[in-house]
Amino acid sequence: MSEIEDKFYKDAKAYWHSTPATVDGMLGGFSQISSTDIGGSRKFLLHFIKDANCATKSHRAIDCGAGIGRITKRLLLPLFDTVDMVELNQGFLDEARAFIGPDSSRVDRLICSGLQEFVPELARYDVIWCQWVLGHLTDDDLVTFLVRCQKGLAPNGIIFLKENISSGNVEFDETDSSYTRPRQLMIDLIRKAQLKVLKEEKQKQFPSGIYEVRMFALQ
DSSP, rough: OOOHHHHHHHHHHHHHHHHHHHHHHHTTGGGGGGGHHHHHHHHHHTTTOOOOOTOEEEEEEEEETTTTTHHHIIIIIISSSSSEEESSSHHHHHHHHHHHGGGGEEEEEEEEEOTOOOOOTTOEEEEEEEEEOOSSSSSHHHHHHHHHHTTTTEEEEEEEEEEEEEEOOOOETTTTTTTEEEHHHHHHHHHHOOOOOEEEEOOOOOTSSSOEEEEEEEE
């Protein structure tokens, strides 16, 4: 790893270690969008599970960049038997079971790792959900992460990405050390990982003045 990449990852880690373990902290001060976000994600996800004609099962999912478990609690646990969480900040994981509440008994593995180092167990997951976290990976690390995720899918499993999309060039945020990529670059990196886009959708009803958010289902 180069010195620039090392600083990129260390700065992000420092930012999240300074962030409060709350929903507002997880959403950078935009906690008011949480219910709209979850609603859009649920509708998108239900295209692929919980239907007699769907091949994707709903036994086990993993929440990547899980924070304290906002997505685990409100999106994944209502739809899956068991959920794993992977998160860079151990402090967030320490708060997760209390935040999630009684259903935390169905959270199996709490994995403290950056996604650039995380290796999913082979064929373990029906769904791998990655949201507002992939900007913390370099392009090369994002591609290799997606390759590892594909190997972590159970038969007919699907990878879901939900990320901010820039309107032009790649934008870098020095505050949290993250990239916001344009749509075409996201598509190019997905193809480089030899994955195909099953479905793509723009998140609706978010306030004006924030980034466009897109969801991708990959296989």
